[in-house]
Amino acid sequence: MPCADCYRGHDHLGPVHGREAVLHGHDVYIAEPQNRPLSQTGLIVVLSDAFGWDTINLRGVADRYAERTGCKVYLPDFMYVSGTSAPASIKSVIDRVLSEKGFWGWLVKPWLILKAAYIMVPFSVRNNPEKRYPGVRQFMDDLRCSEASDLKVGVVGFCWGAYGITHLAHGGLARNGKTLIDAAFTAHPSEIKVPEHIEDVKLPYSMVIGDIDFALPLKDVRKTAEILERKKDLDSEVVVIPNARHGFAVRGNPNNKEEKEMADQAEDQLVKWFGKHLV
Template identity: 40%
Template sequence: MSCPACFRGTVHDGEPTGITTKLHGLDTYVAEPASGNPPKGIVVIIPDAFGWDFVNIMLMADNYAKKKDYRVYVPDFMKGTAAQLWMIDTFKKVDAKTSWWDILVKPFYYLKLIYGFISFIIPNRPGKSFPKVKEFFENLRRNEAAHLPVGAAGFCWGGKHIVLLAEGLKADGKPLIDAGFTAHPSLLKLYSDIEKMRIPVSFALAETDNQISLPHGEEIRKIVEAKPEGQKGEVKIYWGYGHGFACRVDTKNDDPKGAVEAEDQGLAWFEKHFEGIEY
């Protein structure tokens, strides 16, 4: 999570339509199927550094629920310690090259960003955060998802947790997740984390990403495509995009096509792997 791109991007326009509740001890955003039909599965979104109440993630949850009749949860796995949105604006100031003043004040902005990064990463490193994620999914499987398939979608920081969940952890003899999707994941141990996966995971990777380079992406592809049936994954490379494209793309000034396609990639993966599951 040391990459600056993890904190760059834009805040999207829109008004989330779901509700906020308390679920298994965590504040959680909930999006229900817009059709009014019973949910045919549950998808849990594990967000990027900006957390569960980042409007971009809430709008994505609404899309998941609307497009495929899923109930979608976005829990506060960070428990109030997500990265602050001012970091996005501060990075824009760091990148600005319009005047001598921009250059003069950059050291101040860099110090501010270092503070923001440390405040986020110390309480949210995987060793501290994954036990909370695992506990939530265990409770979910034993309750709301006792008879429903479960998918998990993770972005940047959340991607690490998707890969860990995919090791095949269980509750009451059932896998915590039936399928996983991750876009531009961070913090992975390459390639041991990938080799341990036993649940099918779909990867949406960027052409330019210092967390996962193109050679890394191709090696991940070889590993997941060589897994046994029922565990095979997939990798799609998004050419012309960088880290964070699936959840923080500038929809006004850049082409949002990659973000839309990545969203549909994840949904198609869940549709494929939810089919025929009965508990």
């Protein structure tokens, strides 16, 4: 099950500029650059955090990625097919669980914990990333064999989505014989096991994470970096941001200067990474 920090964070305001469509059997938010030509070489697919494809936070991220890279960005719904994403209301519940103190906290925390578990446990069962991965892989296969047959494909995974993009980076092939993706990027990953899931990475892989992120402890981050560095023919990077909490790239406080700088650093890393691998 994801840690409590997977269900915390700030809700961002719009507007967002993309559109919704149905693509390869999934609802998809599609973002395209507004002020620059559309890339003819690359396409990006984003795998969401626990809150799913339809948050303003994630759609805003997709819009910015499209604008800064020039690539079309797909944000598919990999949860609603037979389940639901985590509702935004759980953020305030988790915040109270972690912040209530004193006698009142002693009284209300059991109820708050039960309320949180009522959401978190069913979500974790319905949307176990291993259970959802076949749908992710099929979408990427269909994509690679159609509109992305002659494009380079980058994938992004936040939190929950890290499992999917990490397994896609293992180098599996689509029906047309091409690798499903060309490069992967993850910010504050959860649901990945080290060393098991990292040892099989064969395609360019970039990670950014905070040093106080409980979803992937620092010892596992260091082990990840060691494993990737041993792969001499693999382009990879692991960037650790001091004091960055889980979710900082998507759910940080945009009005907090330090948190905004952390999110900007992650975005800059992605833009540079895909500028290198999707051209």
